[in-house]
Amino acid sequence: MTEPTSSLEVERKYDVDDDTPLPDWSALPGVDSVGEAETRPLDAAYFDTDDLALARAGVALRRRTGGPDAGWHLKGALIDGGRTELHWPLAETADLPADVLEAVQGYSTAPLEPLARIENARTAYALRAADGGVVAEFADDHVHATDLRAGTVRTWREWEIELSSAAPVDVDGFFAAVERAVRAAGARDAASASKLARALGR
Numbered sequence: 001m002t003e004p005t006s007s008l009e010v011e012r013k014y015d016v017d018d019d020t021p022l023p024d025w026s027a028l029p030g031v032d033s034v035g036e037a038e039t040r041p042l043d044a045a046y047f048d049t050d051d052l053a054l055a056r057a058g059v060a061l062r063r064r065t066g067g068p069d070a071g072w073h074l075k076g077a078l079i080d081g082g083r084t085e086l087h088w089p090l091a092e093t094a095d096l097p098a099d100v101l102e103a104v105q106g107y108s109t110a111p112l113e114p115l116a117r118i119e120n121a122r123t124a125y126a127l128r129a130a131d132g133g134v135v136a137e138f139a140d141d142h143v144h145a146t147d148l149r150a151g152t153v154r155t156w157r158e159w160e161i162e163l164s165s166a167a168p169v170d171v172d173g174f175f176a177a178v179e180r181a182v183r184a185a186g187a188r189d190a191a192s193a194s195k196l197a198r199a200l201g202r
Contacts, residue, residue, distance in 0.1 A: 002099045004099070004103070006084060008082045009085050009162060010081060010082040011163070011192040012179075013158055013159070016157050016158065016159055016185075017157065020175050020187065023184070024184070025138070025181060027180070028135075028174065030168045030171060031135050033127075034126070034129060034138075036144060038126075039122070040067040040120075040124055041119075041122075042065070042120040043064065043065050044062045044065075045117055046117070046199075047063075048113070048115045049108050049111065049112070050113065053108035055196075058105055059077060060075045061104055062196075063094065065092070067086065070090055071087050072088040072090070073086070073102070074100065075088055088100055091184065114148050115147075115148045116146060117142075117148060119143070119144045120195070121141070122142075123139070124138070126164075127155070127161075131166075133166030134151070134164040134166055135164060135166050135167060136162060136167065137161070137164055138160070139159065141158050141195075142157050145199035150200075156198065161178055161182075
């Protein structure tokens, strides 16, 4: 049995237009420099039961290739501004691994089927403290999403900023500064709580 790694995801999301300029991060507390742009082509398949038991529980299951965290991800419900994410490495085949299936059965034992495919051209930037630690990661995402049941394709651009290993103690103050920076650049509230929700028109 392969034990998953676990992490707490704390992030903020914003919608932007195709021509929106990148934010100025110079006023972010604890951020001394911005790393070089890192291009990541991401491709994720999302799965759920026929009656969307995972979605109703606020949970998402995906198999993603590309980027530093390629693998199977089970993202928990949003609690106090964060989500617990379990991660398993990719197997030799695209079949659902038994370990992942066992974790999903805590929500439903019904068969899983492909729900959506989300292709994302991501450009990521590390926001670093003076000692080089990563305070947060900023992602500029150009998303191409397909609702596999309805056959609907949706495209959009969004920004994500996620706390990292050197996250500040004053999280609220940090995200307040993020809010000011992204609003000044032209960002607006995200239309959906997640990429999957938006792919499904929610």
